[in-house]
Amino acid sequence: MKIHEYQAKELFAKFGISVPQGEVAETPEEAFSAAGRIGKKVVVKAQVHAGGRGKGGGVKMASASGEAKTEAEKIIGMNLVTHQTGPEGKLVRKVLVEEAIEIENELYLGMVIDRETSCVVVIASEEGGMEIEVVASESPEKIVKEFIDPAVGLRPFQARKIAFGLNMPKELLRGTVKILLNLYRLFTETDTSLVEINPLAITKDGRILAADAKINFDNSALVKHPDIAKLRDLNEEEPTEIEAAEHNLSYVKLSGKVGCMVNGAGLAMATMDIIQHYGAMPANFLDVGGAASAERVEKAFNILLSDSNVKAVLINIFGGIVRCDRVANGVIEAAKRQGVSVPVIVRLAGTNSDIAAEILQSSDLKFTVAENLADAARKAVEATEN
Numbered sequence: 308m309k310i311h312e313y314q315a316k317e318l319f320a321k322f323g324i325s326v327p328q329g330e331v332a333e334t335p336e337e338a339f340s341a342a343g344r345i346g347k348k349v350v351v352k353a354q355v356h357a358g359g360r361g362k363g364g365g366v367k368m369a370s371a372s373g374e375a376k377t378e379a380e381k382i383i384g385m386n387l388v389t390h391q392t393g394p395e396g397k398l399v400r401k402v403l404v405e406e407a408i409e410i411e412n413e414l415y416l417g418m419v420i421d422r423e424t425s426c427v428v429v430i431a432s433e434e435g436g437m438e439i440e441v442v443a444s445e446s447p448e449k450i451v452k453e454f455i456d457p458a459v460g461l462r463p464f465q466a467r468k469i470a471f472g473l474n475m476p477k478e479l480l481r482g483t484v485k486i487l488l489n490l491y492r493l494f495t496e497t498d499t500s501l502v503e504i505n506p507l508a509i510t511k512d513g514r515i516l517a518a519d520a521k522i523n524f525d526n527s528a529l530v531k532h533p534d535i536a537k538l539r540d541l542n543e544e545e546p547t548e549i550e551a552a553e554h555n556l557s558y559v560k561l562s563g564k565v566g567c568m569v570n571g572a573g574l575a576m577a578t579m580d581i582i583q584h585y586g587a588m589p590a591n592f593l594d595v596g597g598a599a600s601a602e603r604v605e606k607a608f609n610i611l612l613s614d615s616n617v618k619a620v621l622i623n624i625f626g627g628i629v630r631c632d633r634v635a636n637g638v639i640e641a642a643k644r645q646g647v648s649v650p651v652i653v654r655l656a657g658t659n660s661d662i663a664a665e666i667l668q669s670s671d672l673k674f675t676v677a678e679n680l681a682d683a684a685r686k687a688v689e690a691t692e693n
Contacts, residue, residue, distance in 0.1 A: 315520035329405030338379035359389035413506035435506035498528035563588025608641035626657030
């Protein structure tokens with residue numbers, strides 16, 4: 308689960324990580340009042356779950372309350388398009404009005420789970436303000452990494468090592484160590500999957516502030532944190548993904564043209580890979596689960612076909628626990644109710660797969676029954692080109 312910058316900064320403050328003075332506003336009038344209370348030059352920042360807001364026109368400076376109101380009027384309600392939103396953009400519903408700080412230097416600081424070592428890894432760099440992937444590619448020598456043993460946690464000597472690796476001025480070393488230790492405490496105590504400060508700003512008046520903030524949480528752990536779960540903003544999430552979750556379906560919308568319906572996460576990933584191998588991109592990840600009942604298949608089919616980008620559907624089901632004939636009946640029912648207008652390629656293997664093939668071929672709907680996964684992928688890709 309993602310949260311907004313202003314929410315992340317509120318959490319930072321609770322854990323002793325310094326942030327600029329700021330308030331969230333949902334109207335231009337609220338932005339005007341917030342700027343007045345801050346009482347100095349401010350920056351008005353669009354609050355959406357995406358990076359690159361400044362380049363998209365979602366971050367503006369204001370020297371007075373009136374200017375803050377004017378800039379908020381421009382930003383609130385705008386459709387903000389960035390490299391992370393895609394061409395469809397995101398509607399801005401609120402802004403963060405924050406003191407404008409004079410930055411002497413920008414650093415990068417992040418923590419994430421490293422799957423290979425099963426550890427939290429701290430990633431830091433002197434090159435703040437840039438995407439860390441770009442820094443890693445162009446200046447890998449400027450990346451500092453420190454792996455944290457979960458049995459003992461982040462130790463002060465490791466925090467000092469990171470601070471020295473960032474070439475922090477002597478007078479700021481203690482403050483940097485404090486930020487690192489507090490950030491790790493936030494990471495572990497709230498079951499975070501990613502936390503990022505970019506930039507971590509050294510101001511001209513000698514402060515170290517989290518000028519930006521990004522936090523993602525482990526969805527599976529939210530039951531332990533009802534206060535954090537309340538921070539979820541459904542307006543920022545894909546409606547079909549929300550609907551799928553309500554029916555216990557694993558669905559992620561992507562940008563391709565081949566819609567995928569598969570049972571099992573591993574098989575779903577393999578299906579997506581083979582679609583790309585044959586020259587197209589998948590439109591989604593959709594796992595209906597091992598026990599893919601006719602009802603679940605029908606609901607999944609409806610969600611999949613609600614995506615206007617889908618030009619062909621590839622159904623890849625292995626009937627181990629579930630019988631293929633039941634899946635076939637579910638597909639037919641869903642197709643009839645949905646009014647399918649795109650080619651549907653089906654590959655069913657396992658229990659009663661031969662019966663399922665007969666059911667699909669004898670229906671009055673034009674399904675293409677594939678011989679194997681490679682055949683199915685090839686036909687699905689070809690269907691998008693016609």
